[in-house]
Amino acid sequence: MLKxxxxxxxxxxxSGLISSHFGNISVRVxxxxxxxxxxxMLDEISDGGVIEIDLETPKSxxxxxxxxxxxxxxxxxxxxxxxxxxxxxPYAVAESLMVKGKSIKPMDCEGLYxxxxxxxxxxxxxxxQLAECVVGALQDRKGVIVRGHGTFxxxxxxxxxxxxxxxxxxxxxxxxxxxxx
Amino acid sequence: MLKxxxxxxxxxxxSGLISSHFGNISVRVxxxxxxxxxxxMLDEISDGGVIEIDLETPKSxxxxxxxxxxxxxxxxxxxxxxxxxxxxxPYAVAESLMVKGKSIKPMDCEGLYxxxxxxxxxxxxxxxQLAECVVGALQDRKGVIVRGHGTFxxxxxxxxxxxxxxxxxxxxxxxxxxxxx
Amino acid sequence: MLKxxxxxxxxxxxSGLISSHFGNISVRVxxxxxxxxxxxMLDEISDGGVIEIDLETPKSxxxxxxxxxxxxxxxxxxxxxxxxxxxxxPYAVAESLMVKGKSIKPMDCEGLYxxxxxxxxxxxxxxxQLAECVVGALQDRKGVIVRGHGTFxxxxxxxxxxxxxxxxxxxxxxxxxxxxx
Amino acid sequence: MLKxxxxxxxxxxxSGLISSHFGNISVRVxxxxxxxxxxxMLDEISDGGVIEIDLETPKSxxxxxxxxxxxxxxxxxxxxxxxxxxxxxPYAVAESLMVKGKSIKPMDCEGLYxxxxxxxxxxxxxxxQLAECVVGALQDRKGVIVRGHGTFxxxxxxxxxxxxxxxxxxxxxxxxxxxxx
Numbered sequence: 001m002l003k004x005x006x007x008x009x010x011x012x013x014x015s016g017l018i019s020s021h022f023g024n025i026s027v028r029v030x031x032x033x034x035x036x037x038x039x040x041m042l043d044e045i046s047d048g049g050v051i052e053i054d055l056e057t058p059k060s061x062x063x064x065x066x067x068x069x070x071x072x073x074x075x076x077x078x079x080x081x082x083x084x085x086x087x088x089x090p091y092a093v094a095e096s097l098m099v100k101g102k103s104i105k106p107m108d109c110e111g112l113y114x115x116x117x118x119x120x121x122x123x124x125x126x127x128x129q130l131a132e133c134v135v136g137a138l139q140d141r142k143g144v145i146v147r148g149h150g151t152f153x154x155x156x157x158x159x160x161x162x163x164x165x166x167x168x169x170x171x172x173x174x175x176x177x178x179x180x181x
Numbered sequence: 182m183l184k185x186x187x188x189x190x191x192x193x194x195x196s197g198l199i200s201s202h203f204g205n206i207s208v209r210v211x212x213x214x215x216x217x218x219x220x221x222m223l224d225e226i227s228d229g230g231v232i233e234i235d236l237e238t239p240k241s242x243x244x245x246x247x248x249x250x251x252x253x254x255x256x257x258x259x260x261x262x263x264x265x266x267x268x269x270x271p272y273a274v275a276e277s278l279m280v281k282g283k284s285i286k287p288m289d290c291e292g293l294y295x296x297x298x299x300x301x302x303x304x305x306x307x308x309x310q311l312a313e314c315v316v317g318a319l320q321d322r323k324g325v326i327v328r329g330h331g332t333f334x335x336x337x338x339x340x341x342x343x344x345x346x347x348x349x350x351x352x353x354x355x356x357x358x359x360x361x362x
Numbered sequence: 363m364l365k366x367x368x369x370x371x372x373x374x375x376x377s378g379l380i381s382s383h384f385g386n387i388s389v390r391v392x393x394x395x396x397x398x399x400x401x402x403m404l405d406e407i408s409d410g411g412v413i414e415i416d417l418e419t420p421k422s423x424x425x426x427x428x429x430x431x432x433x434x435x436x437x438x439x440x441x442x443x444x445x446x447x448x449x450x451x452p453y454a455v456a457e458s459l460m461v462k463g464k465s466i467k468p469m470d471c472e473g474l475y476x477x478x479x480x481x482x483x484x485x486x487x488x489x490x491q492l493a494e495c496v497v498g499a500l501q502d503r504k505g506v507i508v509r510g511h512g513t514f515x516x517x518x519x520x521x522x523x524x525x526x527x528x529x530x531x532x533x534x535x536x537x538x539x540x541x542x543x
Numbered sequence: 544m545l546k547x548x549x550x551x552x553x554x555x556x557x558s559g560l561i562s563s564h565f566g567n568i569s570v571r572v573x574x575x576x577x578x579x580x581x582x583x584m585l586d587e588i589s590d591g592g593v594i595e596i597d598l599e600t601p602k603s604x605x606x607x608x609x610x611x612x613x614x615x616x617x618x619x620x621x622x623x624x625x626x627x628x629x630x631x632x633p634y635a636v637a638e639s640l641m642v643k644g645k646s647i648k649p650m651d652c653e654g655l656y657x658x659x660x661x662x663x664x665x666x667x668x669x670x671x672q673l674a675e676c677v678v679g680a681l682q683d684r685k686g687v688i689v690r691g692h693g694t695f696x697x698x699x700x701x702x703x704x705x706x707x708x709x710x711x712x713x714x715x716x717x718x719x720x721x722x723x724x
Contacts, residue, residue: 022528110269110306150471173271355637361723
């Protein structure tokens with residue numbers, strides 16, 4: 001499991017979807033989640049860089065967990081996701097800041113076919129309100145952009161969540177490029 | 182053969198011509214083609230990630246093959262290509278969405294010299310109509326853009342098809358940058 | 363120590379924050395600093411690529427040290443920094459040239475939360491005046507942009523200084539992308 | 544020597560200054576030059592990927608040499624260069640197409656300090672006229688852009704020529720970004 005997390009952490013950094021420490025990934029194992037620690041470098045996740053959190057009992061989080069742990073936990077409690085990736089892809093962030101509405105409609109074929117539209121939600125990092133908005137958007141979508149902040153993407157595996165993340169950035173980049181002319 | 186596929190799959194991802202799973206590559210071996218499976222990660226192609234398809238007999242495809250297998254097959258049946266690369270380079274996709282006409286004329290010397298012009302075709306992913314349009318465009322060109330979708334490039338080797346793919350993206354990027362001022 | 367310098371030198375080049383030789387990094391060890399040599403390639407720092415400089419005695423620098431050694435030294439003398447990274451990230455440089463004022467306010471959440479605003483200072487490379495301006499700005503910030511030139515970022519570790527550097531570039535890229543529409 | 548060529552060929556591709564096969568590099572050894580072959584992939588230069596050419600005798604070139612061999616040869620005959628890099632960096636190519644004049648003046652400090660201005664010349668790839676224009680421009684500069692085509696940069700070592708190449712692209716990128724607002 002750790003090997004998978006390390007692999008996709010590295011891919012996220014190498015493909016420019018995350019720079020250095022900004023972002024976090026988790027997987028669900030039974031009624032627990034394993035999530036990267038606060039400030040973990042995602043391209044070098046190791047044993048000591050993750051933490052296990054019970055999905056039911058904890059009222060407050062271990063401070064070592066990522067600040068977004070609350071969002072990951074609510075996703076696992078309210079969807080069938082087994083993996084979550086939170087990234088900060090630059091074109092997705094920029095598009096979400098420029099768009100007034102509550103979603104982005106891809107212009108490229110894959111984005112349109114697989115994502116239909118990309119919902120945009122709002123909320124302070126690590127807040128309960130953000131967790132609720134993200135969970136709401138993920139009821140019928142695989143990925144969502146938090147305005148001015150980054151993406152949350154889900155899947156049965158980290159690979160699926162990674163695909164959704166890079167698809168969102170690809171669609172946002174193509175849309176951004178087209179919008180400039 | 183698999184080693185060559187793995188090598189150029191990796192190059193395509195590392196150079197940003199494909200993100201994660203979007204795209205597929207194949208080679209012709211006698212009257213068969215070896216093509217990446219549906220959803221294969223192109224930067225880690227292995228034995229289990231490809232499938233062999235007869236160019237003559239199959240009416241319908243093994244569902245494990247890439248959805249674009251029909252386009253690859255028609256290319257092999259109607260051209261002298263021995264290798265095909267389908268990629269989703271962002272500037273080529275964006276340019277094809279912004280251009281009204283049926284081709285893009287490169288502004289850079291190499292693009293102009295080697296590609297002359299880059300045809301643009303239309304059609305739904307995996308459709309017979311798309312296969313026909315792509316094959317038509319490849320009668321006298323080495324590469325083509327499917328509007329809003331991606332590129333198909335051919336060669337005697339994967340290396341040749343890779344060169345055409347990256348040349349198309351380079352020409353489209355230069356043209357895009359110039360068009361903005 | 364050298365291993366840490368080599369690691370973050372490589373990361374800076376791979377993530378596009380520095381191209382080839384432009385930039386330098388240092389760490390403080392007691393009353394000395396270890397800094398990359400003039401013209402050192404940051405993605406291949408070795409034993410012979412760094413030089414040790416006393417923070418107190420030298421009036422003039424060993425010519426083998428980076429031309430920015432004076433700025434690094436003044437930072438160590440006037441702040442609690444234990445590591446300094448000087449990079450040339452393209453969006454930060456471009457933004458600093460286009461902005462008239464003395465700071466850039468990030469639009470993305472992390473930039474706003476962690477950096478508040480990014481100060482911009484001026485001064486000739488390697489000059490005492492530049493050193494003073496940079497030190498002044500770093501009294502209450504972790505990073506600063508020298509207009510038209512590059513960034514200086516500080517931390518208790520190279521990792522912290524690296525995070526600040528990539529956060530500045532991320533915020534400047536998002537702001538640049540948004541400013542274009 | 545081959546090891547140095549392989550090293551900088553790889554760096555050029557990895558940093559996006561060259562895509563796949565477009566570009567070539569050479570070094571001078573006494574009265575000969577060693578140059579990459581026509582169509583060599585620069586990120587995997589090996590023994591078989593280079594060719595030795597006498598700087599004095601050959602009237603016509605071995606067809607296996609790069610088409611730009613004539614430019615490399617004239618540079619060695621008319622300057623003190625011991626290494627030459629020809630690359631196709633996208634922002635340098637785009638800027639040269641948009642600028643009407645015969646040079647680009649960098650806006651960033653390093654570009655301005657080290658390059659002063661970047662000359663632009665014209666001429667067909669592989670032509671004697673192009674060779675003469677490039678050689679003319681390199682009498683008092685370390686690098687030049689061929690309009691709509693790419694860069695030629697020189698040095699005592701491949702490292703120097705590499706630095707000039709990446710400095711030109713950095714300056715052109717910063718200038719491009721600034722020109723858009």
